[in-house]
Amino acid sequence: MRGMKILPALLLCLPLAAHAAWMDFDHDFEQDKPWSEVAAQLPPYPKEQNLLPFTVSSATDNRFFVDAESISVGSDQVVRYTVVIKAAGGATNVSFEGIRCESGERRLYAYGHPDGTWSKARNAGWESIRFRSLLSYHKALYEDHFCPGGINVRNAKEAVESLRRGKR
Structure with missing residues (x-):
């Protein structure tokens, strides 16, 4: 019976754990993405x-x-x-x-x-x-x-x- 009281609390924590894992996945993906430079366009000569x-x-x-x-x-x-x-x-x-x-x-x-x-x-x-x-x-x-x-x-x-x- 005591285990039944803890079960709702554990079930409430599952979405938080899943969200944290997903956030780590996004962060890891962005960290591994190599930086790439865009082509620079020469500006008009300064005035x-x-x-x-x-x-x-x-x-x-x-x-x-x-x-x-x-x-x-x-x-x-x-x-x-x-x-x-x-x-x-x-x-x-x-x-x-x-x-x-x-x-x-x-x-x-x-x-x-x-x-x-x-x-x-x-x-x-x-x-x-x-x-x-x-x-x-x-x-x-x-x-x-x-x-x-x-x-x-x-x-x-x-x-x-x-x-x-x-x-x-």
């Missing part, structure tokens, strides 16, 4: 009025900007953007890049030329961001704007708002 400044370090006289119009967050969760670096001596470097928040990696897609054209980067794969370097603009973008707390911004608007607010 001066669309450049948003960001701080890297007081250890450099270079000025750093991201073209607000170039920012995108792909279905692969890569934050893509055009960065413009203006050196104290007058040189300007333009490049189209991506940051992968999940892995702390960066990728160079193309170099910009003064005539407003792009050259695709050759053999440019994913590289780890140098988090120990004071001069790493990738680190600044990752930590302060595109991946705060290691979590992706949801969309371009969120990234632009972060850049407009400045360093956290």
Whole structure:
């Protein structure tokens, strides 16, 4: 008779156990699914009025900007953007890049030329961001704007708002 009192409680727990097992199945399936990058499309060349400044370090006289119009967050969760670096001596470097928040990696897609054209980067794969370097603009973008707390911004608007607010 005592066993009959426990039976209803056990029957109530069965759906919970089944649900937990199903959730583990979904989680395991997603973990095993390999990440795949979507093809990056080159953005229009940056315009001066669309450049948003960001701080890297007081250890450099270079000025750093991201073209607000170039920012995108792909279905692969890569934050893509055009960065413009203006050196104290007058040189300007333009490049189209991506940051992968999940892995702390960066990728160079193309170099910009003064005539407003792009050259695709050759053999440019994913590289780890140098988090120990004071001069790493990738680190600044990752930590302060595109991946705060290691979590992706949801969309371009969120990234632009972060850049407009400045360093956290």
